[in-house]
Amino acid sequence: MEEQRPKVIIIDDEKGLRIGTQRLLQSENFDVDTAENGMTGIEMATGFEYDLAIIDLKMPDIDGISVLKEIKKAHPNTICFIATAYASYDTAIEATKLGAFTYIPKPFTPEELLRNLNAGYERRLLTLESERLKKEREERLLELAFEKSRLNTIVNSLADGVFVVNRNGELVLFNPAAIKYIELNEIILGEKILGILPQKISELLAKILDNPDFENKTLSAEVELKPDRELVVEIKCSPVPHPDGSLAGVVTVIRNITEMKKVEYVKSQFVSMVAHELKTPMAAVLGFLNIILNPELKTTPEQQTDYLNRSRNRLQGLVEMVNDLLDISRMEMKTKQRELKELNIGEIVKGTVDFLELEWKKKGITVNSKYEENLPVFKADNNEITRLFTNIIGNAIKYNKDNGSIDVEVFTNKNYIVTKISDTGIGMRPEDKARLFSEFFRVKNEYTRNISGTGLGLSIVKRIAESYSGKIEVDSEYTKGSTFTIYLPFTK
Amino acid sequence: MTDTTNKPKKVLLVDDDYDLLEQNKMLLESKGYAVVTADSVDSAWKVFKEEKPDAAVLDLIMEEHDSGFILAHRIKRDAHGKTIPVFLLTSATMVTGMKFGITTGEEKEWINCDAWFNKPINIDELSTKLEECFETRKM
Numbered sequence: 224m225e226e227q228r229p230k231v232i233i234i235d236d237e238k239g240l241r242i243g244t245q246r247l248l249q250s251e252n253f254d255v256d257t258a259e260n261g262m263t264g265i266e267m268a269t270g271f272e273y274d275l276a277i278i279d280l281k282m283p284d285i286d287g288i289s290v291l292k293e294i295k296k297a298h299p300n301t302i303c304f305i306a307t308a309y310a311s312y313d314t315a316i317e318a319t320k321l322g323a324f325t326y327i328p329k330p331f332t333p334e335e336l337l338r339n340l341n342a343g344y345e346r347r348l349l350t351l352e353s354e355r356l357k358k359e360r361e362e363r364l365l366e367l368a369f370e371k372s373r374l375n376t377i378v379n380s381l382a383d384g385v386f387v388v389n390r391n392g393e394l395v396l397f398n399p400a401a402i403k404y405i406e407l408n409e410i411i412l413g414e415k416i417l418g419i420l421p422q423k424i425s426e427l428l429a430k431i432l433d434n435p436d437f438e439n440k441t442l443s444a445e446v447e448l449k450p451d452r453e454l455v456v457e458i459k460c461s462p463v464p465h466p467d468g469s470l471a472g473v474v475t476v477i478r479n480i481t482e483m484k485k486v487e488y489v490k491s492q493f494v495s496m497v498a499h500e501l502k503t504p505m506a507a508v509l510g511f512l513n514i515i516l517n518p519e520l521k522t523t524p525e526q527q528t529d530y531l532n533r534s535r536n537r538l539q540g541l542v543e544m545v546n547d548l549l550d551i552s553r554m555e556m557k558t559k560q561r562e563l564k565e566l567n568i569g570e571i572v573k574g575t576v577d578f579l580e581l582e583w584k585k586k587g588i589t590v591n592s593k594y595e596e597n598l599p600v601f602k603a604d605n606n607e608i609t610r611l612f613t614n615i616i617g618n619a620i621k622y623n624k625d626n627g628s629i630d631v632e633v634f635t636n637k638n639y640i641v642t643k644i645s646d647t648g649i650g651m652r653p654e655d656k657a658r659l660f661s662e663f664f665r666v667k668n669e670y671t672r673n674i675s676g677t678g679l680g681l682s683i684v685k686r687i688a689e690s691y692s693g694k695i696e697v698d699s700e701y702t703k704g705s706t707f708t709i710y711l712p713f714t715k
Numbered sequence: 716m717t718d719t720t721n722k723p724k725k726v727l728l729v730d731d732d733y734d735l736l737e738q739n740k741m742l743l744e745s746k747g748y749a750v751v752t753a754d755s756v757d758s759a760w761k762v763f764k765e766e767k768p769d770a771a772v773l774d775l776i777m778e779e780h781d782s783g784f785i786l787a788h789r790i791k792r793d794a795h796g797k798t799i800p801v802f803l804l805t806s807a808t809m810v811t812g813m814k815f816g817i818t819t820g821e822e823k824e825w826i827n828c829d830a831w832f833n834k835p836i837n838i839d840e841l842s843t844k845l846e847e848c849f850e851t852r853k854m
Binding site: 499502503506507509510511513514519520533537667 | 731732734735738739741742745754755776834835836
């Protein structure tokens, strides 16, 4: 700005005056343009913003006042001077009213002109600077407002509830989620809210607010806002310090941890179920041994053999259960290394039927099987798929009647390789069918009394099938038999 | 011990584990009790109504986690049932560390049984407690 030369335009039809003034100003380090009539002047001074304009009042084509108006319209900050010999007080007033800086009577002395121009130029610089500052301030305010609204938007969009109280316990900020969690319909900024908050939250807040030597430590608690684990939240209260280190207030964050709690609950349910399932056979074995060893009971050798056999069965069952549990745990944790190979489901089913031959022959069961030719390959882990069919066919044998039959069929249907295994066994009631795939569920009735099992087999089957995007369907009639249909999707 | 000159006391024993049912039946019989058994909550209720036992010994966890509790409550609400001792058997405490107690009024109200025993049962302890309960009820 400092080194910039002021740009001046002289609009005057009088050539001598134009050139004289131009020379004078150039020697005073002005940058000077000239226009020989009003129209050219308007064109030049509206097309470019001059710092200063000296306009002759009387020109043949258009009068100076009109030129002044046009220039001011285009560039309000151009400082304009009206110069004329035919000056009257009225025109002077009018010119200043229209925005001329001042009026210069002709003829003028160089000193007079320069004094006016310098004063005008100074005014222009001041005006420009103040406009710049004003604009800057406006921009900053805008930025600030934007920043604030952005922050508000962010806080309001948080899924976690957030609210802030000052050191008097008065609410200074909150977001909609906070209102939702603490279920306060009418909550007002500036209101003391400790008394209306859920007790546990108030306690945490009070702990920080009531302690003048607060440490910069976050306090947290889990609060069941709705009973029976319907809404459980984690509350975190953190002190907000002033720059000088004193306590300004407390920010509280409320996070919904209901889902996590539910998972935790299911997990602990599962653990207690496992514990029970493990403990019962152990108690049975221990009970048998106590009976055999108790001289008062005077058990016969036949009874003792029976009890020992039954103990062995229970222990065998226990080992199987632990193996099943380990399998489930590996599947859950996905630590099981899968070896994906192109498998022929028909061959695996046939292999499983052959493998279990001793079992079904022992019960006099007939197996009828039908395998579609040229079955598409299924990419999966051989051990897992074999396990799936061993559990299903094993059940078809275990829960079958003596001299019953099993129908095995493998075929394709749309995008699935379908395996259908039907038995003529004991079947199940609809209420049992509904719970069939739950861990540790075993159908209990007079038929199943003597059939051992872990209650985990079908749960494993379901997990395996679903892990390959497959599904399993059961159709059953109590005392008549069951049909398990396994769908495994293949890619064409 | 039961008085042999009198009719033996009848105990309803309920457990869905057949091995444990058989063992406990044998143990109770060795102490001179007459034992009637059931393997589910529903069949137990039927046997209870028919046999009107002098005591009930119930497994805590059968079809559902709280089957034994529910059965105990049902028996305790029955006109005959509220006069007899009801014991619960559990395998939960040892493994889960869950604590059962019937010392406070609230616990007694909730659990609603006269005693509980860990599985496998110690028949001497159980029969002593049974006799104690019979004695108190006589008075």
